[in-house]
Amino acid sequence: MKPTLVIVGRPNVGKSTLFNRLTRTRDALVAALPGLTRDRHYGAGRLGGRAYLVVDTGGLEPDAQGVFVEMAKQARTAIAEADVVVLVTDARDGLIAQDRAIAEELRRTGRRVIVAVNKAEGMNHELANAEFHELGLGAPHAISAEQVFPPRKNSSKPTAPSASPSSAARMRESPPSSTRSSVRNGW
Ligand SMILES: Nc1nc2c(ncn2[C@@H]2O[C@H](COP(=O)(O)OP(=O)(O)OP(=O)(O)O)[C@@H](O)[C@H]2O)c(=O)[nH]1
Numbered sequence: 001m002k003p004t005l006v007i008v009g010r011p012n013v014g015k016s017t018l019f020n021r022l023t024r025t026r027d028a029l030v031a032a033l034p035g036l037t038r039d040r041h042y043g044a045g046r047l048g049g050r051a052y053l054v055v056d057t058g059g060l061e062p063d064a065q066g067v068f069v070e071m072a073k074q075a076r077t078a079i080a081e082a083d084v085v086v087l088v089t090d091a092r093d094g095l096i097a098q099d100r101a102i103a104e105e106l107r108r109t110g111r112r113v114i115v116a117v118n119k120a121e122g123m124n125h126e127l128a129n130a131e132f133h134e135l136g137l138g139a140p141h142a143i144s145a146e147q148v149f150p151p152r153k154n155s156s157k158p159t160a161p162s163a164s165p166s167s168a169a170r171m172r173e174s175p176p177s178s179t180r181s182s183v184r185n186g187w
């Protein structure tokens with residue numbers, strides 16, 4: 001059985017964009033419109049030689065109402081099936097109450113959680129990550145689901161693909177050079 005990586009977070013933070021990036025598809029709809037993704041959506045990811053399942057979910061509103069109730073239910077079903085959950089947050093908005101509430105809910109599930117601080121292109125990674133340490137879910141990872149970070153000078157971080165799904169978000173900082181040109185074209 002393939003490991004399952006489930007992408008969650010509040011609306012409009014870039015979950016579907018990250019899904020498309022990890023699956024190298026344009027299968028998930030992306031728009032500057034909160035609440036676009038309404039059910040859960042499966043795709044195939046690959047890291048080095050290892051295949052994994054990627055699941056995109058709708059915005060998880062802890063106090064959901066109306067249509068958001070069903071979306072939150074779908075997200076929770078996906079979380080229950082997850083080997084690892086990527087909690088996507090937004091570097092531009094910073095840490096907000098909804099992120100804290102989702103983090104708290106995820107903590108209660110006992111699942112392994114990685115915090116991705118999305119939309120961090122053009123920002124200092126340490127500063128972008130700083131406040132997200134407060135979530136208490138381990139070191140956050142500044143990423144850009146949409147853009148490719150320029151290579152970091154004197155970086156000690158590995159750039160080669162790794163077999164661990166937990167490094168998926170970090171890897172996005174430095175995808176293999178063979179993929180760089182295609183990333184801008186949406187893979
Ligand atoms: N600047 C920037 N914008 C991004 C990035 N990733 C996503 N976006 C934008 O953020 C908006 C929302 O992206 P989606 O991927 O649809 O977000 P979502 O979390 O799936 O949204 P819902 O399905 O509505 O919950 C779109 O306008 C994207 O273009 C990023 O890395 N940087």
Ligand SMILES: [Mg+2]
Binds near residue numbers: 016029030037058
């Ligand atoms: Mg979406």
